[in-house]
Amino acid sequence: MTPATTRATAAGPGELVGPARPLRADARRNRQRILDAAAAAFAEEGLAVPIDRIAARAGVGVGTLYRHFPTKDALFEAIVVDRIDGLLGRVDELSHGADAGGAFFTFVAEMVVLATDHKDLLEELGRRQADAPGLKVEVKARLEAAVGRLLREAQAAGAVRGDVDVVEVMCLLMGVCAAAVHAGPTGLVRVVCDGLRPRQ
Amino acid sequence: MTPATTRATAAGPGELVGPARPLRADARRNRQRILDAAAAAFAEEGLAVPIDRIAARAGVGVGTLYRHFPTKDALFEAIVVDRIDGLLGRVDELSHGADAGGAFFTFVAEMVVLATDHKDLLEELGRRQADAPGLKVEVKARLEAAVGRLLREAQAAGAVRGDVDVVEVMCLLMGVCAAAVHAGPTGLVRVVCDGLRPRQ
DNA sequence: CAATATACGGAACGTGCGTTCCGCTTGTCA
């Protein structure tokens, strides 16, 4: 299901199956500009940034923006899905090592740093599904699954206490990210990570 | 300074020094209704709740609401200041006991539970000053000072690790509150509290 | 029971933002 829908979101309105025709050169260029501008804008100012500002930042009219993305949410989705995909990739890289505990804690630390300067990612994680019945839910579930894997391995290795589950870890992660925006990542991550270790 | 200003906020626009005249009976009644309705509305839906809804909930027209509070922010302030005052009182109660560590951790747990069903409190804590140069900043500073006292005593008693400061604790608290909204308070508080204890 | 200041309700206004529409421009292809 996702491929088709993803394609639709990525290629513009009106084509659900395949690229009927390649985009015109300027259109392709503008599309990329919009994506870049939106990524930066969302990261800096969060979901609340007005669409006019994104368009201006991309050096494009709002009409053009809407030609490429049918809705503000669709644009946001394109970007946040990409961000989360990046996280998924990182999880894969980390989970192939020998040190399960190290992998888990490294991921936690990296994610907090990432969220610190990506307001959008934080807000997205904060929205516990149930609102948008679409892609994001599915991608978020994949992230949860991946983190769950990391967590279980770390628990099996005795590096993380056994009485926490994925949902708690995700929420905690979100909380630390929110907190880190104000106090900087360093100190807080240490505290939470220590809390996640088994009590001796 | 606060008494005068507080009085102004509490008694309506136009009187900065003293109550020129007692409120009419119906006005006093409505004022209380508005405060109650707003407290409930802000707690349930957060700062974003439309003012019309608060008025409706209070069984009052918007005009009446604005007669009592010059602005939405003023109304919010009246309520959140009150909430934080409650927290301050609780800190005082707790800090007179013998068990400094217990006091600190009890406060943390209670505050998270409180914030779990008071969306407004959470949002307010999330706003790191710098926006509203007025009362809230001062009240928040008092809260920070009080928590700082609790923290220092707990650290002196060896119940809390020495390498965290008040700001970090406040941010952490805010993060846990945000997380607790989604996962429930119990598990998360335990993890964070353990993280705050000294490593053996 | 007047007379009057006080308070009330809710329509109306201004603003900001997402989205749509449409006349003009430009890349593409024969």
Next chain:
DNA sequence: TGACAAGCGGAACGCACGTTCCGTATATTG
């Protein structure tokens, strides 16, 4: 190079929300 689909810009629309205004109602006072 000319014709035409594809794409562009930005004015205009609709909506939600905070705030203001003013005609009406009512508590208070003598």
